[in-house]
Amino acid sequence: MAEFTMELNDDQKQVRDWIHGFAADVMRPAAAEWDEREETPWPVIQEAAKVGIYSLDFYAQQFFDPTGLGIPMAMEELFWGDAGIALSIVGTGLAAIGVVANGTEEQIGTWIPQMYGTPDDVKVAAFCSSEPDAGSDVGAMRTRAVYDQAKDEWVLNGTKTWATNGGIANVHIVVAVVDPELGTKGHASFIVPPGTPGLSQGQKFKKHGIRASHTAEVVLEDVRIPGSCLLGGKEKLDERLARSRERARSGGGERVKNAAMATFEASRPAVGAMAVGTARAAYEVALDYAKTRTQFGRPIIDNQGVAFQLADMRTQIDAARLLVWRASWMAVAGRPFESAEGSMSKLFASEVAKKVTAQAIQILGGNGFTREYPVERMHRDSAIYTIFEGTSEIQRLVIARTISGMPIR
Numbered sequence: 001m002a003e004f005t006m007e008l009n010d011d012q013k014q015v016r017d018w019i020h021g022f023a024a025d026v027m028r029p030a031a032a033e034w035d036e037r038e039e040t041p042w043p044v045i046q047e048a049a050k051v052g053i054y055s056l057d058f059y060a061q062q063f064f065d066p067t068g069l070g071i072p073m074a075m076e077e078l079f080w081g082d083a084g085i086a087l088s089i090v091g092t093g094l095a096a097i098g099v100v101a102n103g104t105e106e107q108i109g110t111w112i113p114q115m116y117g118t119p120d121d122v123k124v125a126a127f128c129s130s131e132p133d134a135g136s137d138v139g140a141m142r143t144r145a146v147y148d149q150a151k152d153e154w155v156l157n158g159t160k161t162w163a164t165n166g167g168i169a170n171v172h173i174v175v176a177v178v179d180p181e182l183g184t185k186g187h188a189s190f191i192v193p194p195g196t197p198g199l200s201q202g203q204k205f206k207k208h209g210i211r212a213s214h215t216a217e218v219v220l221e222d223v224r225i226p227g228s229c230l231l232g233g234k235e236k237l238d239e240r241l242a243r244s245r246e247r248a249r250s251g252g253g254e255r256v257k258n259a260a261m262a263t264f265e266a267s268r269p270a271v272g273a274m275a276v277g278t279a280r281a282a283y284e285v286a287l288d289y290a291k292t293r294t295q296f297g298r299p300i301i302d303n304q305g306v307a308f309q310l311a312d313m314r315t316q317i318d319a320a321r322l323l324v325w326r327a328s329w330m331a332v333a334g335r336p337f338e339s340a341e342g343s344m345s346k347l348f349a350s351e352v353a354k355k356v357t358a359q360a361i362q363i364l365g366g367n368g369f370t371r372e373y374p375v376e377r378m379h380r381d382s383a384i385y386t387i388f389e390g391t392s393e394i395q396r397l398v399i400a401r402t403i404s405g406m407p408i409r
């Protein structure tokens with residue numbers, strides 16, 4: 001097991017600099033254009049595929065970094081480049097990780113390549129869990145998956161919403177209810193192959209931020225998929241459902257709940273790292289501006305009123321990164337999240353990103369309020385971090401329940 005260190009090793013520094021170079025040279029110059037167009041930046045994704053940043057290998061390498069810092073470091077650099085474009089790039093990774101974590105070897109081998117396509121013909125994938133009436137309350141999910149034994153097919157019906165890459169994805173991963181009696185334990189994930197009849201894109205959302213990332217409803221009407229598209233396979237599902245029914249009968253659901261909680265705690269720091277990337281980007285713009293903009297015959301940073309804001313911004317960003325790194329290390333080291341440290345890191349970093357990007361606008365004055373400078377976009381982008389992958393309120397709920405042991409509502 002890796003000892004915790006805050007010193008990146010040479011390999012990590014090399015990877016970080018490589019990603020940073022791509023973020024600075026390719027993503028940052030394209031950011032304003034794709035934000036205005038509100039479209040998926042296919043040419044940038046293609047560039048990322050050509051250099052090897054858009055691929056499962058890239059994620060796998062970062063994911064298996066024994067220090068735990070590979071993923072947060074990669075996320076920070078990509079989202080430093082631009083949050084909307086970065087989400088277009090990593091959205092497929094989120095769906096792919098679902099397949100890698102729960103799929104059979106055959107499913108991984110068949111579907112992951114189709115999620116990414118090739119550098120000459122790039123594809124994206126979508127992970128569809130949220131529904132109009134099931135956002136924070138995942139237990140309210142209504143999309144149903146019913147098994148047609150005669151044909152060995154699953155039939156999916158329902159409406160998903162807020163799906164990143166929804167409707168434009170080559171492969172959709174859809175979470176659906178297979179046993180409504182079991183609540184969230186009765187959910188399963190399915191692969192919907194390219195061109196499956198019955199899956200269509202509903203409304204595409206016009207958003208406040210991360211506008212280069214496509215977000216849409218996904219409508220499923222009698223979507224028939226082969227039995228082999230159930231992630232993990234039918235045997236494993238039947239065993240899991242039987243165990244859950246048995247636990248429900250004997251009142252022993254706690255162990256399953258803890259396992260699910262550990263998974264969330266391990267994935268949340270990655271979102272925290274995205275927020276750190278956006279916050280750092282805005283802070284750097286503000287610091288440069290404050291040193292060069294003169295008023296009253298001196299750079300505005302000469303005023304404590306401005307310099308102290310920058311000092312606070314930097315302190316908060318570094319604190320956020322430390323929380324993210326701690327939780328990421330705990331995940332790989334198998335340390336129990338006794339105080340919901342993963343949720344803490346996501347909560348703190350996402351709130352810091354909103355605050356720091358707002359301060360950056362203030363430091364740039366009128367310029368900060370225009371689209372001539374990137375900080376207003378970064379501020380709009382930062383608002384997503386306190387919403388997706390569990391809102392700030394839900395993170396507080398998780399932390400409060402964990403530290404108190406009480407069923408706080």
Ligand SMILES: Cc1cc2nc3c(=O)[nH]c(=O)nc-3n(C[C@H](O)[C@H](O)[C@H](O)COP(=O)(O)OP(=O)(O)OC[C@H]3O[C@@H](n4cnc5c(N)ncnc54)[C@H](O)[C@@H]3O)c2cc1C
Pocket residue numbers: 127128129130132134135136137161162163164165207210215384387388389390391392393394397409
């Ligand atoms: C741009 C974008 C991309 C997304 N991408 C995906 C994706 O790829 N796949 C996917 O499945 N989902 C995705 N989501 C969905 C996202 O995860 C949900 O928006 C999020 O979980 C919140 O759900 P909701 O929007 O329904 O809000 P709600 O759950 O309705 O919450 C509304 C408000 O009520 C508060 N609230 C709710 N319950 C409680 C409570 N118990 N205590 C205190 N406060 C509470 C919330 O914190 C929030 O402030 C995306 C969302 C966005 C905006």
